[in-house]
């Protein structure tokens with residue numbers, strides 16, 4: 001529904017449809033790739049720190065100086081190579097605005113994070129989507145030629161497939177005059193990060209989030225890593241929107257979480273182990289499961305449509321993600337929960353698919 005006051009661009013805009021966030025129901029929630037484990041205890045301690053009262057009374061540091069130092073040190077970079085924002089979605093928005101408004105189209109895979117076309121529409125950016133291969137693989141050779149830049153998640157979403165670093169390097173070499181954004185929202189679950197390439201590639205911007213591997217989706221903290229000239233571009237855009245990077249609490253909680261490497265690793269290891277177990281268990285039931293390096297899997301059920309299985313699981317209080325889109329509508333995306341949650345999911349899938357065999 002639109003009205004006469006809306007601009008033509010707004011009337012045409014197809015907004016992002018977020019995953020369901022039902023409140024007040026006891027569900028096994030495996031639909032939006034949240035981490036099933038709590039955030040680091042060190043991050044939670046910040047919330048009861050008496051100094052927080054003073055931090056709240058004042059405006060936050062607009063540059064997020066300390067947090068950028070912490071993030072830089074964590075990755076072996078300087079704070080000038082770090083930009084922080086309110087969730088990686090905001091960092092992505094600033095990146096689209098800063099680097100991709102050009103005469104040529106932006107390139108990203110035809111099955112990928114569905115926010116990318118929304119930002120393109122918002123900022124008047126044309127886009128082209130090279131098709132994934134039959135097995136959901138990205139072929140980086142498809143990303144050559146005149147373009148405004150390239151963006152892709154690695155691992156890709158919702159396939160979970162991950163490109164090796166050699167392919168990322170090839171991509172950077174195919175587009176030496178344009179920014180290549182690698183959205184590493186899910187990289188901590190087993191993929192090789194492109195952060196190690198930053199020194200050698202002035203066109204590489206890596207975007208990260210604390211929403212998945214740090215169990216802090218509610219905090220809204222994302223960041224970008226790249227050479228200082230790209231980070232300066234993002235700051236210029238942010239300051240033009242007059243948006244504060246992140247609030248005072250988020251800056252402190254994020255820094256504490258990043259410093260707690262042992263807890264972080266233990267959580268990621270548990271998710272990775274549950275992913276392997278779930279993949280094997282569903283394959284045994286006859287599902288086609290795409291190999292994943294993320295905290296979710298894309299799985300096609302045997303003998304029943306993905307939509308019907310989604311509904312049957314929902315009736316049993318298990319929420320997964322169904323995409324009513326070409327090709328992936330045969331699959332469900334299942335976030336990796338706790339061991340117990342995954343056992344319950346597999347048990348229900350066994351009962352439901354058994355009935356339809």
Ligand code: PMP
Pocket residue numbers: 086087088089090113153157183185208209210211217221222
């Ligand atoms: N990139 C990808 C590929 C994602 O799947 C998501 C989460 N939906 C995001 C970025 C955004 O994450 P956040 O804004 O929570 O940092």
